[in-house]
Structures are given as C-alpha cells and as structure tokens.
Amino acid sequence: MSIFNASRLLGKTVLITGASSGIGAATAILFAKAGTNILLLARREDALKTVQQACVAAHKESGLKEGGHFAPIQLDVSDKAAIASLWSKVPSSLRNVDILVNNAGYVVGRDSVGDIDESVIDGMFATNVLGLIAMTQLLVKDFKARKSGHVINIGSVAGIEAYVGGSIYCATKYAVNAFTGSLRKELVDTPIRVTEIQPGMVETEFSLVRFKGDSNAAKSVYVGLQPLTGEDIAEEIVWAASRPAHVNIAEQLIxxxxxxxxxxxxxAPQ
Structure with a gap:
C-alpha cells in the first residue's frame, strides 16, 4: 500500500469499464485494497463475478472497514441505450461515483487501410471512442453538480504515435487523447480532475484479441523483452487517483x- 495514500480513497466509489480482465480487473482489485466501493462494468458477466470475488478477498485482506461494496453490472459501452439506462442497474448506495475509469477498449487485426473490414472499424470506434465519450458525459454531469470527481481515461502510446498496421486503433486512441485534453481544459474552473494513462506494451488479453485468438501470434509480440502487466498499469491509475485533491496527473506515458x-x-537474442 506504500505506492499511494490510501486514506484519500477510503469509502470512495469507483466505476470501471472493461473490468472483467487485464488492466480493468487489476485496477479493481487494487482499488478494493484501498478501501473503495466499485461498480464493475463489462460485457462478460461470468468474468465480472470472478473479479468481484477477487475484490472481496482483496478488501478482506486489507483489514479496512471502509468500502467493500462491489457491484458487477453487465454492460457493453458500445450500446448507448445501455449506458443511458445504467443508473437503473446501480444500487442506490453506490449512485454517487467519485472516480470514473474509462478502460474498455480493444483492437482487432493489423490490416492495412483498404483491407480493413468495416465492422472492425465501426466496433473499435463504438467502444474505444463513442462508448468512452458517452460514459464521460453521463458521469461529468454528476461531477459538476457535486463539484467533485475524477475522470481517468486509458489511452495508449498509439494515441501519440501512429504505426503501420494500427491505423484504426491509433485513430481511436488519438481521439481519446484529444477528447481528454479538451475535457481537462473545459473543467479547469472546477475541482474535477482529468487524467489520461498511456501504456506501452502490456501483456493482457489485448494481443490475443488483436490476433483473433491466435495465442502463438499474441505471445510473439512480447518475445525477448519483459512487457508491462495489468497490475503495473493499475498501480499508476490508483496512484493518480490518490494524489491530493489539488494535484492532477494530466498524462502519464508508461x-x-x-x-x-x-x-x-x-x-534480447533468443
């Protein structure tokens, strides 16, 4: 617990999208250790329940009395109607969210422009960009009314440096970077904080999804070096959230x- 001041997070409520695996799941577990309540959102209900159990165990291990309420909610952020009706699924005790972690996102394929399936383009933008914007719009209204809140968007190095074979994914992450920067400027006269976490190579299900379930292709991405883990990025997210109220970590490239x-x-040579 030495990486952050847990007392600043005690009893707060965190909403995490894409919480069923990878960075989202690791972030939820670490927030649970810090004494928060968590709304766990993702498409895979069974996986969410597994993360919920891990959060319960982590909170119990911490020995903290604050927090400890974890609600799994099946939701696809690409479904605008589902986002609009989100509050009907949220327990009243967890209605006042303090921290939004927009983590849901994915990439499929490495096809060149001209060969990219339209459904892949639509799906990535619907989740990585439009879903993130819709979730932020929903929460920012409450944050403004309560004069408190923190938006943490998970961007990527792909949002600041384009690369071959990543045109659509890079475009979505550039959009996240631009949206986050604009939001930070719009909220400069409020106490609301806005952060973008920009990971480099992280070994999660990300590459497995990109290569459409080809585990050998996914593993080849990390051959010869030690990539980041979901837990590494979770530490940076929770650390940013635990800064003093007057401190805003605007961007963090990792x-x-x-x-x-x-x-x-x-x-390294193999």
Missing amino acids: FPVNQASATIMYR
Whole structure:
C-alpha cells in the first residue's frame, strides 16, 4: 500500500469499464485494497463475478472497514441505450461515483487501410471512442453538480504515435487523447480532475484479441523483452487517483524498460 495514500480513497466509489480482465480487473482489485466501493462494468458477466470475488478477498485482506461494496453490472459501452439506462442497474448506495475509469477498449487485426473490414472499424470506434465519450458525459454531469470527481481515461502510446498496421486503433486512441485534453481544459474552473494513462506494451488479453485468438501470434509480440502487466498499469491509475485533491496527473506515458516508443524496443537474442 506504500505506492499511494490510501486514506484519500477510503469509502470512495469507483466505476470501471472493461473490468472483467487485464488492466480493468487489476485496477479493481487494487482499488478494493484501498478501501473503495466499485461498480464493475463489462460485457462478460461470468468474468465480472470472478473479479468481484477477487475484490472481496482483496478488501478482506486489507483489514479496512471502509468500502467493500462491489457491484458487477453487465454492460457493453458500445450500446448507448445501455449506458443511458445504467443508473437503473446501480444500487442506490453506490449512485454517487467519485472516480470514473474509462478502460474498455480493444483492437482487432493489423490490416492495412483498404483491407480493413468495416465492422472492425465501426466496433473499435463504438467502444474505444463513442462508448468512452458517452460514459464521460453521463458521469461529468454528476461531477459538476457535486463539484467533485475524477475522470481517468486509458489511452495508449498509439494515441501519440501512429504505426503501420494500427491505423484504426491509433485513430481511436488519438481521439481519446484529444477528447481528454479538451475535457481537462473545459473543467479547469472546477475541482474535477482529468487524467489520461498511456501504456506501452502490456501483456493482457489485448494481443490475443488483436490476433483473433491466435495465442502463438499474441505471445510473439512480447518475445525477448519483459512487457508491462495489468497490475503495473493499475498501480499508476490508483496512484493518480490518490494524489491530493489539488494535484492532477494530466498524462502519464508508461513503457517497459526495453521500449522507447510505439515501434522502438530492444529484444534480447533468443
């Protein structure tokens, strides 16, 4: 617990999208250790329940009396109607969210422009961009009314450096970067904080989804170097959330030590 001041998070309510695995699940578990309540949102209901159980165990292990309420809610952020009706699924005790973590997002394929399936383009933008915007609009209204809140968007190095084979994913993450920057400027006269976390190579289900379930192709991405883990990024998210109220971590770009950009990395000989 030394990486952040847990007392600043005690009893707060966090909403995390894409909470069923990877960075989202790791973030939920770490917030649970810090004594928060959590709304766990994702498409996979069974996986969410597993994360909920892990959060219960983490909170119990912490010994903290505050927090400890974890609600799994099946929701696809690409479904605008589902987002609009979200509050009908949220327990009244968890209605006042303090921290929004927009983590849901994915990438499929490495096809070149001209060969990309339209459904892939639509799906990535619907989740990575439009879903993130819809969730933020929903929560920012409450944050403004309560004069408190923190929006944490999970961007990517792909949002600041485009690369071959990533045109659509990069476009979505550039959009996240622009949206987050604009939001931060709009809210400058409020106590609401806005953060973008920009990971480099993180070994989660991300590459497995990108390569459409081809585990060998997914593993090849990380050969010869030690990538980041979901837990590594979770630490940065929770650390940003636990800063003093007057401190805003605007952007944080995070690489494994052998990565220097989206395309520059050192791989040890195999």
